[in-house]
Amino acid sequence: xxxxxxxxxxxxxxxxxxxxxxxxxxxxxxxxxxxxxxxxxxxxxxxxxxxxxxxxxxxxxxxxxxxxxxxxxxxxxxxxxxxxxxxxxxxxxxxxxxxxxxxxxxxxxxxxx
Amino acid sequence: xxxxxxxxxxxxxxxxxxxxxxxxxxxxxxxxxxxxxxxxxxxxxxxxxxxxxxxxxxxxxxxxxxxxxxxxxxxxxxxxxxxxxxxxxxxxxxxxxxxxxxxxxxxxxxxx
Numbered sequence: 001x002x003x004x005x006x007x008x009x010x011x012x013x014x015x016x017x018x019x020x021x022x023x024x025x026x027x028x029x030x031x032x033x034x035x036x037x038x039x040x041x042x043x044x045x046x047x048x049x050x051x052x053x054x055x056x057x058x059x060x061x062x063x064x065x066x067x068x069x070x071x072x073x074x075x076x077x078x079x080x081x082x083x084x085x086x087x088x089x090x091x092x093x094x095x096x097x098x099x100x101x102x103x104x105x106x107x108x109x110x111x112x113x
Numbered sequence: 114x115x116x117x118x119x120x121x122x123x124x125x126x127x128x129x130x131x132x133x134x135x136x137x138x139x140x141x142x143x144x145x146x147x148x149x150x151x152x153x154x155x156x157x158x159x160x161x162x163x164x165x166x167x168x169x170x171x172x173x174x175x176x177x178x179x180x181x182x183x184x185x186x187x188x189x190x191x192x193x194x195x196x197x198x199x200x201x202x203x204x205x206x207x208x209x210x211x212x213x214x215x216x217x218x219x220x221x222x223x224x225x
Contacts (some may be wrong), residue, residue: 003157006155008153017185018193030211031211034211035216040218040219041218041219042117042203042216042218043156043203043214043215043216044216045213045214045215048213084216088155088156091216092210092211099143099144099146099161099163099207099208099209099210099212099214100146100158100161101214103148103155103156105153105154105155105157106155106156
């Protein structure tokens, strides 16, 4: 079945770059998403990438997609303490689905001052 | 702005009680979802609904039921709460296939 895997924890120093990795299994995924969850809150969409793209950049965020290896990464440049949160990657299923997303376990990003 | 609201942020219930969690979205979205979130397990789909009165089981439906009588409202029901249902419950909605899901703030349920 479909599965999305992430490492559970990443710690970086303020000002460094953070790279959060994700692997997925459904080769027919059309969109891949990155969500951010701050403490005590719901999830907010950070960015997404369409499956026919290799890279997407949005200010401090860079998403890289390697379709051959089914690997997705999120790079946060100049990481700030306000970036401390849980980051989830998610894939949309192939055609015929009803808007379901499959989420990874979430990566907790700790930013040390 | 899309808004998804959940009836309670925190809830404490006793074992065996019937529990209702309510979710309302204001963007006329077709699809609505209920997840539970537990540390290290990510989000697991309990049930989803793709239309009024239509529902499908997700990955962990046991011990839960849902109701969608109106398009904007999706309720999660714990028929007889148990301690292993202590968790964070998140509601989400989206317009259709391959579109972003919008999340509510979550309800942290404790069953004692």
